[in-house]
Amino acid sequence: RKEVEQDPGPFNVPEGATVAFNCTYSNSASQSFFWYRQDCRKEPKLLMSVYSSGNEDGRFTAQLNRASQYISLLIRDSKLSDSATYLCVVRSNFGNEKLTFGTGTRLTIIP
């Protein structure tokens, strides 16, 4: 089983819609969770960290379910500029900054 698994998509969503994707992780000792965004042929950039209590940043909401070992990302009122690949990232060893990246979920927002 992969350490971090994501549905690769693609998700094709009309502008203004709400879209959500999940990511599952296999190591129950995982400590930290993140969503990174990667535009086509560009480097990954941190979108948001995921906290146990859930967190929101504008139109983006991230949630963590430790019992089921999954992380979710919700995007409301999607914009054309949200088109990108979203990478689920997990850090397993506390104090160790090595990250494990999922393969990414590709999102295309359609006008």
Place this chain on the structure above:
Amino acid sequence: NAGVTQTPKFRILKIGQSMTLQCTQDMNHNYMYWYRQDPGMGLKLIYYSVGAGITDKGEVPNGYNVSRSTTEDFPLRLELAAPSQTSVYFCASSYEGRVEQFFGPGTRLTVL
């Protein structure tokens, strides 16, 4: 600040050739990393460094070498290029104790 810079942006190598991918950061980060990203795959950690003079293997180190003589620079060396090393290579850095990694723009390498 330029952040993390990588050179070259693109390179084509023949099998058996060697080359060095350069990475420099101007954020005074202690931690630096090299990843490779193959199509449809997640980023795989090749090597990382927690400070000048200290390096360690990641998930896929075979065929690569690194050095870290200064805080700013973390070059990645390919000694005998193989087609399996065709990939996009990203260098990244982070503060000690901080979790956000800042990535360079990548080097697209093709080995023929």
